[in-house]
Amino acid sequence: MARFEIHGGKPLSGEIRVSGAKNAALKFLAAALLTEEEVRLRNVPEIEDIKRMVEIIRELGVQVDHPEPHQYNIRAASLKTSVLSRELAPKIRPSMLLIGPLLVRTGSATLPHPGGCAIGRRPTDLFVHGFRKLGATVEEGVDERIFRAGTLRGGRFVFPTPSVTATEALMIMAVRTSGRTELVNVAMEPEIPALAEFLNSCGAKITGGGTPIIIIEGVDRIRGGEISIMPDRIEAGSFAALAAATKSDLWIRGCNPKHLEVPLLMLEKIGVKFEVASDSIHVMPSDDLEAMNITTHEYPGFPTDLQAPFTVLLTQAKGVALVHETIFEGRLFYIEHLNKMGAKIVLSDQHRAVVEGPTPLRGSTLESPDIRAGLALVIAALAAKGKSTINNVYQIDRGYERIEERLRAISADIRRIE
Ligand code: EPU
Numbered sequence: 001m002a003r004f005e006i007h008g009g010k011p012l013s014g015e016i017r018v019s020g021a022k023n024a025a026l027k028f029l030a031a032a033l034l035t036e037e038e039v040r041l042r043n044v045p046e047i048e049d050i051k052r053m054v055e056i057i058r059e060l061g062v063q064v065d066h067p068e069p070h071q072y073n074i075r076a077a078s079l080k081t082s083v084l085s086r087e088l089a090p091k092i093r094p095s096m097l098l099i100g101p102l103l104v105r106t107g108s109a110t111l112p113h114p115g116g117c118a119i120g121r122r123p124t125d126l127f128v129h130g131f132r133k134l135g136a137t138v139e140e141g142v143d144e145r146i147f148r149a150g151t152l153r154g155g156r157f158v159f160p161t162p163s164v165t166a167t168e169a170l171m172i173m174a175v176r177t178s179g180r181t182e183l184v185n186v187a188m189e190p191e192i193p194a195l196a197e198f199l200n201s202c203g204a205k206i207t208g209g210g211t212p213i214i215i216i217e218g219v220d221r222i223r224g225g226e227i228s229i230m231p232d233r234i235e236a237g238s239f240a241a242l243a244a245a246t247k248s249d250l251w252i253r254g255c256n257p258k259h260l261e262v263p264l265l266m267l268e269k270i271g272v273k274f275e276v277a278s279d280s281i282h283v284m285p286s287d288d289l290e291a292m293n294i295t296t297h298e299y300p301g302f303p304t305d306l307q308a309p310f311t312v313l314l315t316q317a318k319g320v321a322l323v324h325e326t327i328f329e330g331r332l333f334y335i336e337h338l339n340k341m342g343a344k345i346v347l348s349d350q351h352r353a354v355v356e357g358p359t360p361l362r363g364s365t366l367e368s369p370d371i372r373a374g375l376a377l378v379i380a381a382l383a384a385k386g387k388s389t390i391n392n393v394y395q396i397d398r399g400y401e402r403i404e405e406r407l408r409a410i411s412a413d414i415r416r417i418e
Pocket of ligand 1: 022023026093094119121122123124125126127161162163164165166187303304306327328371372399
């Protein structure tokens, strides 16, 4: 297993470019199975989760060419099986997005039961209820779940709580399900309207992407198409937290600040100096940071995926801040690592942490728990004086492309040890 060795405590400077969004690219890869024609994706991040998804769809008989970095050409002319890999599918949750294309094209989809997850319970009830509502039948086996097309037809499904992937999964299937589907109380994350827009450019009829109600008129055929994946808002927001926590002068290029309105507002309230242009954020060294409470919320609220990087930043701010993680119950356990580094954070319960700052951080040996907390530990290590070792770098590689090279380019002292 690879690890990072980081010597921190120095400000960074220069420019860092944001990659294509993981949580958009994964969904486009799945949606490409709706059509027999070629779908070309550009600006795809070269990360481990994308590799896993490509492996999964190749096993289904899909042709995936990778002619150059960041470009993937997908042709699902025919599908040779509708059974997802027992080994690969539980590794990434977006494999659930393949249910719809498999149902409409082959009449069934068999998925291994999802494995455990580092960020807490990851229920799948909304997928089961939603697919049933659109006419599918669901059979629970010992090791797997079998979805069958039954009499697929449009329908109305009300989400008791918005779910990003379940919204996308039902939207993708409804596109090729006859009749009208109405999805109510859906997630509104920017990756969802982007997916709707792309599918519409391929012949789908979706309205309301980015609002709480999405309406889909099913069509018989989806054409191929081409799209450049939108910038990763979570990566951009994490780089802003990195710059602020290390008192750096950093230009974050190629991002869309409109997708980060609440996190940028929080930075402003914390006292971070920055300027925003249409596709960049310039963070300047800032002293006298002030504690501010953070509550995660579905988009356009403060994203749970930025909770960990911002908690690291709060260790450098003066006062007491409450971090309230409302989306997942297992997403605060990385805090023990920050305390090992000298932070003063009390975990009140699974959802709440109280951060007292400012606390100088010192280097330590750490374990990357999941994608986002993994990057947060990198940020903490770069803010800390001395040497840190971060183990289990695979978790970071799942979501961030060549992160150590890109951080070295802004003068971070970080190296990968295989
Ligand atoms: N939920 C249910 N039942 C379900 C599905 C979800 O109760 O069937 C609950 C979850 O337990 C959670 C809430 O709904 O409390 C929201 O979860 P959601 O389904 O929206 O999360 P997700 O779609 O599994 C995506 C991102 C996550 C991100 C969340 C929240 C992808 C591939 N993943 O997950 O990203 O944290 O939305 O924004 O899009 C990451 O990139 O590291 C990551 C974890």
